[in-house]
Amino acid sequence: EQELLKRQIDTGAISATGIIMDPETGEIIAMATTPGFNNNEFSSTKAELHRIKSITDQFEPGSTFKVVSAISALSNQLINIENEFNCENGFYQYHTIPIKDHGNDGEGHGMLNLPQIIQYSSNIGIIKIIEEVGPKSLYTTSRDFGFGSKTGFNLNLEQSGKVYETKKWSQSSMHSVPIGYEVSVTPIQIAMAYAAIANGGFLL
Numbered sequence: 001e002q003e004l005l006k007r008q009i010d011t012g013a014i015s016a017t018g019i020i021m022d023p024e025t026g027e028i029i030a031m032a033t034t035p036g037f038n039n040n041e042f043s044s045t046k047a048e049l050h051r052i053k054s055i056t057d058q059f060e061p062g063s064t065f066k067v068v069s070a071i072s073a074l075s076n077q078l079i080n081i082e083n084e085f086n087c088e089n090g091f092y093q094y095h096t097i098p099i100k101d102h103g104n105d106g107e108g109h110g111m112l113n114l115p116q117i118i119q120y121s122s123n124i125g126i127i128k129i130i131e132e133v134g135p136k137s138l139y140t141t142s143r144d145f146g147f148g149s150k151t152g153f154n155l156n157l158e159q160s161g162k163v164y165e166t167k168k169w170s171q172s173s174m175h176s177v178p179i180g181y182e183v184s185v186t187p188i189q190i191a192m193a194y195a196a197i198a199n200g201g202f203l204l
Contacts, residue, residue: 005034017053017187023195026204054191055151055158058184063121065180068193070114070126072141073133084111085128092124094175099124123179130178135166138178145193146203147185161185 008016020030033053037045051057073079090101090108101108101122109120117125130138142148148163162184169177176182196203 001032001034001036004032008034015053017057019054019187019191021191021195023198023204026192026195052155052157054187055153055155056186058159058161058186060181060183061185061190062180064190065183065185066118066121066126066178067197068142068145068147069130069133069138069178070118071145071197072138073129074114075141076133076137078133078137079114079129081114084113085117085125086110087112087117087120087122087124087128090124092127094127095171097172097175099127099175123175126178127175130174135169135174135177139163139166142183144203145196147183147189147193151188151192153188158188159186161189 004016004018007013015034017033018031019028021028031052031054033051035049037049042050074081087101087109089110092099101120101124109116109122109125112120112122112125114125114129116122117129142163148161150158150160164173164182169182173182192203
């Protein structure tokens, strides 16, 4: 809680949520949200602070979802990690929509393979991958990772998030969903998905 509060203050965020779990068993070792409340003063704190945001709050995951897009291509053997994609030095006109990269190094890139696309968090690279893979594979992989379904957490009020079927996608969905927009998830779903990556592919 102290570390979460520090990061909340450092980043100017409204709140922060953290989960520590065992990826081999799915055991939740620790889970917290800031601002929190003192159980000894439960009745005198705001009701909104009583939520377990890890399971109740939904949000667009953004770049944390790019790994799902990458795996949707790899698992169907539609691309391999050596394939390179032109990331257009950071600017790409997708039909009528301009796509920009704001990678973690602050620069645009040219040719990148899949690991590099993830490393630099390239929107353009991921979108180009999904252009080759197609929406059906991305939707199926998203569902396989548990997005759009409750995890089975044993407390009430868990939300399932939302992953729309491809028949409900618009033209803009092909550049939004691969980079984590037009999708809603909970923190516990993100944690479980990454645990499945860490444990060799088992969604617990």
